[in-house]
Amino acid sequence: MKKEIATSRSTVTIKEAYRFFTPLIFMAELHMLSHAIISAFLARMPDPEPILAAYSIAFYLHATLGSPVWACQFVAISFIRDRASVIRLFIFSTQTFLLVGWLWALIALTPLGISFFILAFGVSEAVAKEAQLCVLISTLIVPCVFFRSLSYALLMLNRRTTLVTLGTMIRLMALFAILTGLQDSRSGALIGMVALTACIAIESFYAVFAARKYYLNLPTNSEPLPKYRELWRFGWPVILMQIAESGVAFTASFFLGRLLRPELALAAFGVLDAMMRVMLGPLRNLTQAVQTLTNNRSDAIVIGKFTVHLAIIFTLVMCTFHNETIRQYALENVMGLPISMVNYITPALLLTPLLALSMTAAAYTRGQLLASRKTGAIAFASVARILAVCATGLIALSFSDVNGAVVGVVALISAFTSETIILGCKVLYAERWQGGLFR
Numbered sequence: 082m083k084k085e086i087a088t089s090r091s092t093v094t095i096k097e098a099y100r101f102f103t104p105l106i107f108m109a110e111l112h113m114l115s116h117a118i119i120s121a122f123l124a125r126m127p128d129p130e131p132i133l134a135a136y137s138i139a140f141y142l143h144a145t146l147g148s149p150v151w152a153c154q155f156v157a158i159s160f161i162r163d164r165a166s167v168i169r170l171f172i173f174s175t176q177t178f179l180l181v182g183w184l185w186a187l188i189a190l191t192p193l194g195i196s197f198f199i200l201a202f203g204v205s206e207a208v209a210k211e212a213q214l215c216v217l218i219s220t221l222i223v224p225c226v227f228f229r230s231l232s233y234a235l236l237m238l239n240r241r242t243t244l245v246t247l248g249t250m251i252r253l254m255a256l257f258a259i260l261t262g263l264q265d266s267r268s269g270a271l272i273g274m275v276a277l278t279a280c281i282a283i284e285s286f287y288a289v290f291a292a293r294k295y296y297l298n299l300p301t302n303s304e305p306l307p308k309y310r311e312l313w314r315f316g317w318p319v320i321l322m323q324i325a326e327s328g329v330a331f332t333a334s335f336f337l338g339r340l341l342r343p344e345l346a347l348a349a350f351g352v353l354d355a356m357m358r359v360m361l362g363p364l365r366n367l368t369q370a371v372q373t374l375t376n377n378r379s380d381a382i383v384i385g386k387f388t389v390h391l392a393i394i395f396t397l398v399m400c401t402f403h404n405e406t407i408r409q410y411a412l413e414n415v416m417g418l419p420i421s422m423v424n425y426i427t428p429a430l431l432l433t434p435l436l437a438l439s440m441t442a443a444a445y446t447r448g449q450l451l452a453s454r455k456t457g458a459i460a461f462a463s464v465a466r467i468l469a470v471c472a473t474g475l476i477a478l479s480f481s482d483v484n485g486a487v488v489g490v491v492a493l494i495s496a497f498t499s500e501t502i503i504l505g506c507k508v509l510y511a512e513r514w515q516g517g518l519f520r
Contacts, residue, residue, distance in 0.1 A: 091379035098387040102370045104242040106363040111249040113355075113362035115256050115280060116140075117416070119273040120355040122260050124417050126269065130348045135208045136270035137351030138198060139215035140277075141334055143222070144327035146185050149177035150226050152323040155451060156316045157234035158373055165302040167231060173312050174227045177320065189217035202338030202347065215274040222278050225285035232285075232292035237373050244291045252284035318460035322447065325463035325496075326365075329470050330354055333492040336474025337485045346485025349425050352416055353486050357433065357493075361395060364440045371448025377519045378512075381449055392441040399433040429486035436490060439497035446504035453518035458507035465503055466496040 123132050144151075153174040160166055188194035194216065198209035229248075236244050259276045330350075337346040367388065375381050402408045408430060412423045450459055473492040477483045511518045 090377070091383050092376050093374045093380050093383055095383060095387050095390075098370070098374060098384060101240055101242055101374060102363075102367070102387075102391075104246040105366040105370060108242070108246040108249045109362035109364075109366050110359060111246070111253045113358035115253055115277070117355040117359045118253075118256060118260070119277060120352050121416050122264075122276075123270065123273050124352065130344050131205065131208045132211075132269045133348040133351050134202075134204055134344045135211035136215060136273045137347055137354075138202050138204070138331075138334055138338075139212040139219065139270065139274060140351075141327065141331040142188070142212075142216055143219035145324060145331045146181045146188075147219075147223060147226070148323035148327050149180050149320045150174060150223055151230070151327075152316060152319040153177060153227075154230035154234050155319045155323075155369065155372065156312060157231055158237060158369065159315065159451070159454065160307045160312065161231075161234055161238060161299075162307075163300045163303045164296065165306055166304075167235075167296060167299070169306050169309075170231060170312070171227060173309065173316070174230065176309075177316070178223055178227075180320075185216070185220060189213060189220065201335055203343040204338065204347070205344075208344070211270045215270050218271065218274045218278055222281050225282045229281070229285040229288045232288035235292040235295045236288075237369065239295050240373075241291075241295075245288075248284050248287045248291065251287050252280045255283040256280040315454060315456055318456040318458075318463070319451070321460045321463040325466040325500075329466055329493060329496045330489075332467055332470045333474065333489045336471075336477060336492075337489060339478060340485050340488075341482050342485070345422075345425065346488075349422055349429075349486040350489035352418065352422070353426050353429055353489065356411070356416065356430075357436065360398060360433070361437055361440055364391070364395060364437070364444050367391065367441065367444035368448040368451065371445055372451040375449060375452035378517050381452075381518065384448075385445065388441060388445040392438055395437040395441065396434045399437045402430045402433065425484065426486045428484055429490040432487070432490045432494065435494050436497070439494050439501060442501040443497040443504070446501055446508055449508055449518060450504060453511075455507070455511065455518060458504055462500040462503040465499045469495040469499040 119136070120133065123129060123136055126132055153170065156173065157167075157170050160170060188197060194213045195206065195209045198204055198212050199206060202209075204212070233245050233248070236242065256276055259279050260272075263272050263276065334347055334350065337343065337350055340346045371384050371388070375384055402411070408427065409423065412418050412426060412430075413420070418426070447459060447462075450456055470492040473488065473495050477488040508518065
């Protein structure tokens with residue numbers, strides 16, 4: 082559907098970029114708001130720290146193990162051409178899950194999983210058992226994502242991002258209904274994962290329904306099918322990118338579990354990360370927007386200007402937390418945190434404007450390389466992200482009582498900054514020495 086365009090004429094304007102991306106802003110806010118709502122719901126339970134810690138480490142593990150599956154939407158945007166290619170991409174999605182399915186089962190179904198959580202994060206056995214059960218429930222999300230990713234890729238290629246946003250709105254309404262029905266339950270972190278799984282299933286059902294029209298409009302078999310080798314050559318760096326995207330927080334949690342107060346550090350970072358997913362969530366969709374809208378060098382320049390606009394907007398949004406009234410309202414009233422956790426999280430929250438800048442730059446360079454199908458550098462950048470987090474964590478462990486929330490945010494900033502440097506150098510090299518990304 083998306084064909085390579087060799088001309089130097091731009092195929093998109095900044096106005097069209099805003100029209101395409103604005104629904105994705107609402108989509109991301111609603112999508113990430115669901116995670117913040119679950120965290121806020123769990124934070125209001127009696128003795129919330131172990132509950133939040135169990136949910137946080139289970140969620141990060143689920144997101145990391147599921148990364149190969151999440152990556153399939155990026156592959157679909159570049160390779161959907163006809164109905165036959167959609168079927169092939171569904172099979173490719175199944176193949177990606179087989180990469181990690183055995184490890185998922187090992188952690189979710191055997192005593193090794195409990196031992197892993199205790200050793201990796203320094204949590205109690207009770208928290209480890211709760212986290213293991215959450216991981217088991219989270220496996221039900223995977224088949225839903227198969228269908229959701231292909232459906233949303235179809236909608237984005239047809240520039241119907243409003244329908245994508247509507248799907249996330251349905252997901253959020255379903256989450257409210259589910260949590261309302263479970264509000265009297267005292268099952269801890271498990272309730273959060275059950276609610277997340279159920280609302281994603283409902284969203285996926287809608288996505289298939291919404292994309293059905295565009296699937297039927299595709300020709301049955303118009304072009305030679307992409308070979309699995311071609312899909313994997315494009316996809317394996319993207320899989321590493323998604324693993325790094327999720328694994329950054331997971332790796333940070335590994336080091337936070339080794340601080341003097343591990344459960345407080347994990348709980349605080351989990352809440353802060355949930356807030357950042359709401360406030361900066363749209364920047365995670367910027368990569369797909371750049372990939373979808375960029376067809377040549379002129380497009381890259383237009384989308385680059387659009388990205389600068391977004392960097393300014395989201396940096397200013399995060400600067401509002403420097404106002405004490407706004408900060409206290411967000412942490413105490415919205416997130417429902419006790420004053421001790423508010424004081425613990427505040428220093429990290431003040432660093433988030435730097436996080437917004439680094440995320441924007443990384444998303445743009447990443448999207449340019451995906452659009453040009455030059456994904457090799459993405460693999461190296463993904464490894465660099467994890468190494469940057471490890472370096473931050475090792476430095477933090479050398480201090481006696483470092484703030485875990487600050488360590489988590491600094492780790493995220495360093496990860497995105499290192500990725501931007503590597504991918505930016507690749508883009509500049511291609512433009513200067515290889516005749517351009519889209520030659």
